Amino acid sequence: MIFNGCFFFTSAAAYPNQATPTTKQSLIGIKKRKSVSGLTKEDIGYENGVLGGVVSALKVFAAPGDKVLLHSPTYMGFTNAVLSNGYQIVHSPLIKDENGTWRMDYEDMDKKIKENPIHVAIFCNPHNPTGRVWTKEEITKAMEVYERNNVWVISDEIWSDLMMNDHHYTPTPSVSEWAKQHTAAFYAPSKTFNIAGLIGS
Numbered sequence: 001m002i003f004n005g006c007f008f009f010t011s012a013a014a015y016p017n018q019a020t021p022t023t024k025q026s027l028i029g030i031k032k033r034k035s036v037s038g039l040t041k042e043d044i045g046y047e048n049g050v051l052g053g054v055v056s057a058l059k060v061f062a063a064p065g066d067k068v069l070l071h072s073p074t075y076m077g078f079t080n081a082v083l084s085n086g087y088q089i090v091h092s093p094l095i096k097d098e099n100g101t102w103r104m105d106y107e108d109m110d111k112k113i114k115e116n117p118i119h120v121a122i123f124c125n126p127h128n129p130t131g132r133v134w135t136k137e138e139i140t141k142a143m144e145v146y147e148r149n150n151v152w153v154i155s156d157e158i159w160s161d162l163m164m165n166d167h168h169y170t171p172t173p174s175v176s177e178w179a180k181q182h183t184a185a186f187y188a189p190s191k192t193f194n195i196a197g198l199i200g201s
Contacts, residue, residue: 069121
């Protein structure tokens with residue numbers, strides 16, 4: 001999670017209590033290879049799963065009853081986590097272009113944020129469930145919308161290590177200094193190393 005320069009990595013399977021100093025150093029190396037620079041051990045925290053982290057971040061950025069912006073189609077885990085904790089969902093639908101590629105509608109995002117009003121958004125990079133890997137330019141435009149409207153961003157980046165067909169992952173917090181200081185970015189080894197089942201084993 002990046003929030004004023006902080007990352008939170010999640011997985012009860014890998015880190016039963018917290019991210020240790022050795023684990024933190026390893027994570028710094030991994031994220032540096034993914035274009036996340038300037039990360040220190042003090043910037044890294046632990047959460048019990050991405051959805052648990054999303055809820056913890058929501059409790060920092062919003063009050064129960066507040067509206068939260070999400071793109072649709074939406075990962076059901078987000079829907080359940082947001083609604084069951086007393087928040088309301090406002091969807092900004094993704095749109096398929098003429099080639100069948102999912103795109104963000106920046107004007108709709110801006111409109112929904114202003115109309116409701118919204119001060120926190122859940123972003124998914126790469127997007128689940130469409131599988132869309134956002135380009136740096138697309139993420140930058142989204143962050144510009146959030147910045148103009150003073151919206152904090154909670155970004156699920158759990159699929160970032162699983163790129164196919166020459167797609168390139170861009171960390172959400174890396175696109176600008178504003179994004180770095182206003183994004184809670186969540187990562188976990190569960191998808192990368194296929195260890196999600198260890199929690200129940």
